[in-house]
Amino acid sequence: MRIDINCDMGESFGLWTMGNDADLMPYISSANIAGGYHAGDAHVMRKTVLSARDHGVAIGIHCGFRDLEGFGRRYIQMTAREVQDDVLYQLGALQAFAAHAGLKVQHVKPHGALYMMAAQDDALSRAIIEILGQVDPEPILFCMEASATYAVAHQMGYPVAVEFYADRDYDDTGQIIFTRKVDDVLNSQVVTARVLRALKEGSVTTAQGHDIAVKVDTICIHGDTPGASQLLKNLRQSFVAEGIEVVSIGTTHS
Numbered sequence: 001m002r003i004d005i006n007c008d009m010g011e012s013f014g015l016w017t018m019g020n021d022a023d024l025m026p027y028i029s030s031a032n033i034a035g036g037y038h039a040g041d042a043h044v045m046r047k048t049v050l051s052a053r054d055h056g057v058a059i060g061i062h063c064g065f066r067d068l069e070g071f072g073r074r075y076i077q078m079t080a081r082e083v084q085d086d087v088l089y090q091l092g093a094l095q096a097f098a099a100h101a102g103l104k105v106q107h108v109k110p111h112g113a114l115y116m117m118a119a120q121d122d123a124l125s126r127a128i129i130e131i132l133g134q135v136d137p138e139p140i141l142f143c144m145e146a147s148a149t150y151a152v153a154h155q156m157g158y159p160v161a162v163e164f165y166a167d168r169d170y171d172d173t174g175q176i177i178f179t180r181k182v183d184d185v186l187n188s189q190v191v192t193a194r195v196l197r198a199l200k201e202g203s204v205t206t207a208q209g210h211d212i213a214v215k216v217d218t219i220c221i222h223g224d225t226p227g228a229s230q231l232l233k234n235l236r237q238s239f240v241a242e243g244i245e246v247v248s249i250g251t252t253h254s
Contacts, residue, residue, distance in 0.1 A: 003199060003239075004218035004249040005232070006030040006109070006142065006163070008062055010048035011039035011223060019223030025051055027232035029248040030058045030218065032109045032142075035090025038064030038072025042093070049097045058248035059103060060139065063090040064111030072112040073178075080127035083114070088131055095136075106250045107161065108132060109142035110149075116178045119147035129158045140249055145215045146174025161217040161249050164198050166191050166235065167225045169207040174214065177207060185227040188234040195219060195235060196242065218249050 009031040011018040018039060025031070031052045034040030040048075052059050064072030066086060078086075091108065098105050110118055110128065118125045125148045132139065137158065143149040145162045153160040167186055168176040198204050204214050221228055221235075239246060 001199065001243070002245045002247050002252050003216070004029050004161070004252065005235070005246055006032055006060075006107075006218050006220050006249070007228070007232070008032045008034070008111070008223040009052070010034045010044050010062075012044050013039060013041040013068070020229055021048060021051065021223065023229040024223055024232060025055045025057060027229075027236050028057055028221075029246050030060060030107060032060050032062035032107075032111075033094055034111070035061050035063045035093055037066040037068075037086060037090060038062075038070075038111050039068065045093065045097050046100075049094070049101045049103065053101050053103055058106040058250055059094065059098060060107030060109055060142070061091045061094040061105060062109050062111045063087045064114050067113075072114065075113045075117060080123060083124065084127050084131040087128055088135060091132075091135065091139075105136070105139050106248060107140040107142055113178075115143075116175075118149045119144055119175060122148045122152055125149040125152040126156070129153055129156050133158060142218065142220075144175055162215040163218050163220045164195065164204075164214055164216040166195050166219055166221045167228070167231065168222075170204055170212065170214070172206050172208050172210055172212065174212055186225065186231060188227070188231050191231050192234050192238045196238060199244070217252075 005028045007028045009021050010033040033048050065076045140159045140161045165176050203211050
């Protein structure tokens with residue numbers, strides 16, 4: 001079995017630090033790099049791209065609302081054109097740094113509130129996918145299977161990869177329970193068992209106590225989740241024991 005692990009990266013800016021990218025990077029295969037709107041800046045983006053290259057990690061743009069104060073996790077009402085412009089701006093920035101480092105942008109992952117709003121809105125999902133298709137149809141779009149984004153992407157023939165969230169709970173609809181901040185350190189053994197079950201059995205227990213089917217193309221752990229580095233270390237150790245190879249989504253996706 002081969003699987004991708006993605007993590008949000010490059011979310012520091014100026015003198016403010018978020019996450020622990022140096023500890024996380026060796027354990028992932030795809031980095032979602034902040035585009036400067038919900039977090040990140042030009043200098044952090046450059047350093048994160050170079051670090052990903054040095055670790056053999058593929059890169060993608062983590063595009064969000066222009067909301068530094070709310071870390072992109074506040075719902076903001078915008079027109080489809082405004083969202084397209086903001087996605088295009090952030091993607092273009094990463095494409096430039098990627099070219100400078102001799103890399104290509106492998107994937108696109110909307111961040112926070114933008115991700116969750118698109119998951120429930122056909123028109124918003126279509127707007128995002130349309131602008132991606134016009135600029136560069138190759139990057140893979142990360143999304144939940146139980147989402148409008150997934151359905152619209154399939155209708156439009158745009159490549160998608162289904163995420164399984166290791167550090168978030170699911171509800172009975174198959175969507176993650178959105179939270180602006182996680183305060184507690186998660187039990188790494190529980191998280192590892194949950195991920196392995198999703199990979200082997202294709203199922204997860206919801207917050208309501210029901211088992212639902214889940215598809216897994218890539219596993220996400222948030223960089224700002226307390227204890228994220230330990231979660232990743234334990235997960236990778238369990239993968240070695242299970243004979244599961246970690247590779248970037250571009251290697252496995254067709």
